[in-house]
Structures are given as structure tokens and as C-alpha cells.
Amino acid sequence: MLGSALRQAVQLILSLESEVLRIVLLSLRVSVTALAFSTLMGVPLGAWLGLRRFFARRLVIAAIYTGMGFPPVVVGLAVYMLLSRSGPLGSLGWAWVPGLFTPGAMVIAQVIIATPLVAGFTMAAVMGVDPNLRQQLISLGATSWQATRAVLREARQGVVVAVVAGFGSVISEVGAVMLVGGNIEGSTRVLTTAIVLETHKGNFSLALAMGLVLLAMTFAINIAVLRLQGKAYG
Amino acid sequence: MGEPVYQLLGVTRVYGARKVLDIASLDVYPGEILGVVGPSGAGKSTLLRLLGFLETPTSGAMAFRGQRVNGGAPSLAVRRQVTMVFQRPVLLSDSVYANVAYGLRVRGVTDARERVEKVLDLLGMLPLRKEAASTLSGGEAQRVALARALVVEPEVLLLDEPTANLDPAHVAIIENVIRQARERTGMTIVLVTHNVFQARRLADRVALLVSGRLVEVAPTKTFFESPSAPETHAFISGEMVY
Numbered sequence: 001m002l003g004s005a006l007r008q009a010v011q012l013i014l015s016l017e018s019e020v021l022r023i024v025l026l027s028l029r030v031s032v033t034a035l036a037f038s039t040l041m042g043v044p045l046g047a048w049l050g051l052r053r054f055f056a057r058r059l060v061i062a063a064i065y066t067g068m069g070f071p072p073v074v075v076g077l078a079v080y081m082l083l084s085r086s087g088p089l090g091s092l093g094w095a096w097v098p099g100l101f102t103p104g105a106m107v108i109a110q111v112i113i114a115t116p117l118v119a120g121f122t123m124a125a126v127m128g129v130d131p132n133l134r135q136q137l138i139s140l141g142a143t144s145w146q147a148t149r150a151v152l153r154e155a156r157q158g159v160v161v162a163v164v165a166g167f168g169s170v171i172s173e174v175g176a177v178m179l180v181g182g183n184i185e186g187s188t189r190v191l192t193t194a195i196v197l198e199t200h201k202g203n204f205s206l207a208l209a210m211g212l213v214l215l216a217m218t219f220a221i222n223i224a225v226l227r228l229q230g231k232a233y234g
Numbered sequence: 235m236g237e238p239v240y241q242l243l244g245v246t247r248v249y250g251a252r253k254v255l256d257i258a259s260l261d262v263y264p265g266e267i268l269g270v271v272g273p274s275g276a277g278k279s280t281l282l283r284l285l286g287f288l289e290t291p292t293s294g295a296m297a298f299r300g301q302r303v304n305g306g307a308p309s310l311a312v313r314r315q316v317t318m319v320f321q322r323p324v325l326l327s328d329s330v331y332a333n334v335a336y337g338l339r340v341r342g343v344t345d346a347r348e349r350v351e352k353v354l355d356l357l358g359m360l361p362l363r364k365e366a367a368s369t370l371s372g373g374e375a376q377r378v379a380l381a382r383a384l385v386v387e388p389e390v391l392l393l394d395e396p397t398a399n400l401d402p403a404h405v406a407i408i409e410n411v412i413r414q415a416r417e418r419t420g421m422t423i424v425l426v427t428h429n430v431f432q433a434r435r436l437a438d439r440v441a442l443l444v445s446g447r448l449v450e451v452a453p454t455k456t457f458f459e460s461p462s463a464p465e466t467h468a469f470i471s472g473e474m475v476y
Contacts, residue, residue, distance in 0.1 A: 140317060
């Protein structure tokens with residue numbers, strides 16, 4: 001079984017069969033887009049929480065920790081209700097609000113899943129930097145912003161981990177994309193939803209093959225990120 | 235001696251219910267090395283942090299070069315004239331060179347290379363310039379901390395126990411560089427140390443701080459040979475004063 005799945009996985013990758021290729025590319029497109037938004041929001045939010053002390057900070061942190069463990073299927077349900085024609089956003093009919101069962105809706109759900117992870121891990125990384133460093137840099141003539149940038153640079157390994165964790169969470173999740181995407185062939189079918197479908201159809205070796213493609217893809221991306229990280233000074 | 239660099243009048247610093255510093259009056263003159271000695275917990279570091287604009291006095295008046303500065307952090311231009319070397323330096327996880335160049339980089343100095351290498355050479359750290367700071371020994375890290383402060387050629391250099399826990403060879407290197415830096419640039423130096431012998435070797439004037447109060451401020455020779463306060467006599471002779 002595993003042997004035939006492996007053979008089929010290699011065949012899938014080599015043949016670049018148009019439907020499978022489209023599924024792989026959509027998976028990447030949706031998750032990378034979502035991750036870009038999550039990074040843009042989560043890294044500054046995490047840095048801010050790690051550096052500043054302010055009123056209700058604990059409350060925000062508790063909310064982020066909750067978000068880190070949020071079941072994707074519940075996020076999917078919430079986005080589904082928001083975007084459906086009778087929902088609060090869907091009923092507005094605004095052009096920039098993506099409709100249900102589109103890649104845009106899947107991106108929204110994945111942003112909600114990944115942002116707390118990116119923010120939470122970034123916060124932990126920033127808090128791990130020696131708090132005396134900031135003051136010593138200020139004493140060397142750094143402005144507050146320059147010192148903040150240096151602290152973020154010190155935390156860069158942890159920030160990379162935050163982004164990797166965010167990517168891992170969205171590329172592998174199935175609950176949210178299934179609900180808001182609908183697993184429509186040729187339009188919103190991604191690797192995880194395709195695997196569910198093929199399993200239900202009894203095409204176990206095809207499902208397993210796509211699972212291996214997903215695994216290989218994630219592995220390759222992590223290797224690439226680690227190479228980037230390796231260039232940093234220990 | 236010229237107009238004082240710092241003038242402190244009735245300066246106090248209170249943490250919670252504890253008054254850690256209570257300076258009736260203190261002037262620091264341009265180009266001098268002022269040694270501040272005293273038992274641990276006397277408020278030496280707090281005084282230094284006030285002079286470095288890292289903290290503000292709870293009450294009293296503090297002036298830097300004739301300008302009142304006790305109303306919060308002064309301007310960047312004023313702040314950049316004063317640099318502090320901390321007792322426990324935290325270095326960037328970067329090369330030795332990058333650590334020393336930091337103060338110049340934040341000031342937008344582009345031709346930093348020559349200045350950085352000169353200071354590193356002065357401290358015997360030039361061969362280690364490409365090493366990662368995380369691999370340095372305590373004495374080497376302390377030298378990098380002094381180098382990154384000296385390279386910006388501040389008007390005022392604040393030293394908080396710059397040789398604490400170092401072996402005698404490192405102590406000699408650092409003391410020599412401090413002496414040379416003052417001779418070469420005429421910078422003002424405030425040196426906090428628990429080591430009275432170091433104060434005697436380096437300082438022009440010495441101040442004794444006990445329980446947040448200045449017991450005596452006198453030229454080094456007077457301080458050690460004919461102190462006026464009995465606490466000073468007790469402190470320099472090795473007896474406890476608290």
C-alpha cells in the first residue's frame with residue numbers, strides 16, 4: 001500500500017497532471033497569501049506585546065493564547081456565517097469582500113488561524129531577549145525605534161519559528177478550508193480537502209500520495225527557511 | 235576647572251517607599267575622572283543611571299552643561315553626549331566588530347571601519363573582530379562593552395564597575411585604556427567601583443556614597459591621606475561603615 005502510494009506520489013509529481021498541479025498550486029497560493037497577511041499583522045503585534053507594558057495587556061495575551069489553540073473548523077464556521085449572503089459581511093455586497101466558496105474566503109479563515117500563532121511565538125521570542133539590552137543600546141545613542149529594531153533582530157530566530165509555525169498550521173488544516181471553500185473541483189480544492197475526498201471515495205493510494213506531496217512540500221519549505229536562518233550569527 | 239558638566243542639587247531618587255539616593259550637592263567637572271566608591275547597595279549605580287539620563291530624579295534639580303535635565307529624557311543630541319558602560323554588558327548576537335560599530339551606525343556614521351578597528355586595537359581585541367560576541371569570555375565581553383562606548387567619543391563616559399570579576403591582566407588593560415582615553419580626548423569620566431584601590435589608581439577626585447548620601451567628595455590624595463569624615467577613614471581602612 002505504502003509502496004504503491006510512494007510510486008503514485010512520484011508519478012504525480014513527475015507527470016504534473018493538470019488537476020493535481022492545480023490543487024498543489026492553490027494550496028500554496030492560499031496558505032502563502034494568508035501567511036503573508038498573518039506575518040504583517042502578527043509580528044508587529046507580538047513585538048508590541050513583548051516590549052510594552054500597558055493596561056489590559058494580560059487580556060490581549062490571554063486572547064492570543066486562546067486563538068493559538070482555536071479549532072480551525074470553528075474558525076471556518078465563523079467565517080462561513082460572516083460571509084454567507086445573509087451574514088453581516090456577505091449581505092453588504094461589497095466588491096472587496098470575497099464571497100463564500102472562493103479562495104479569498106479560505107485566505108480569510110487561514111489568516112484568523114495563523115495570526116495568533118505568529119503573534120504568540122513572536123511575543124515569546126521578543127520577551128526572551130535580555131531586557132537590559134534595550135537600555136544599553138539606548139545608552140549607546142540609539143533612538144527608541146533603533147533599539148526596538150535591534151531587539152527584534154536579536155529575536156529573529158524565534159520570529160522565523162513563529163512564521164514557520166503559522167505556515168504549518170494553515171497548510172495542514174482542513175476544517176476551515178472545507179467549510180468556507182467547499183472543496184469545489186477546479187476552484188477551491190486544496191491538498192487537504194482532496195485527501196479527505198479521495199479517502200471517502202476509497203482511493204486510498206491516491207489520498208496517501210497526495211499526503212506525501214503535502215509532506216514533501218512542507219519539508220522543502222522548512223529546509224529553505226532553515227537555510228535562511230542559518231546565515232544568522234549564533 | 236570650568237563650568238561643571240553636571241550640577242546636582244537636592245537630588246533624590248525614591249523606589250516605592252525607599253529613598254535610595256539623596257544627594258545634597260554634587261558637581262562633576264569637565265575632563266576629570268570622578269571615582270564613586272561605597273558599599274554595595276549605597277546607590278552608586280542609581281547615581282550613574284541618573285547621570286546617564288536612564289532615570290529621572292524623584293525630586294531636586296539636575297543640570298547638564300548648564301541645562302536643566304530633570305524633566306524627563308533630554309533631547310537625542312544631549313543624550314548622545316553621554317554613554318554608559320554597564321556592570322553586566324549585554325552584547326548583540328553579532329560579530330565583535332558589529333557590536334563596536336553599533337553606536338556609530340545609529341548615528342549614521344558611514345566610514346566607521348577605521349575608528350572601530352583603532353578602538354579594538356587599543357583594547358587588544360582586533361584579532362577577535364570577526365568572532366561572534368556569544369563566544370567571548372567575560373573579560374573579552376567587558377572589553378567589547380568599553381570599546382563600543384569609547385568609539386563614539388562621548389563627552390561623558392559613565393563606568394559601572396568596569397572591571398568587576400575580572401582577572402588582573404584584564405583589569406590592567408581596561409584601566410590603561412580609560413586613562414589614555416581621558417588624556418587623548420579630555421572626556422569626563424564618572425567611575426563607580428567598590429574597589430577603593432581602583433579609585434585611587436584612576437580618579438582625580440573620589441566620592442564616598444553611603445546609604446544614598448554623599449559622605450565626602452575630595453581630591454584623591456586628600457580622600458585617602460587625610461579624609462575629613464570618619465566614615466571615609468573607616469571605609470578606606472577596610473572597616474565596615476554600614
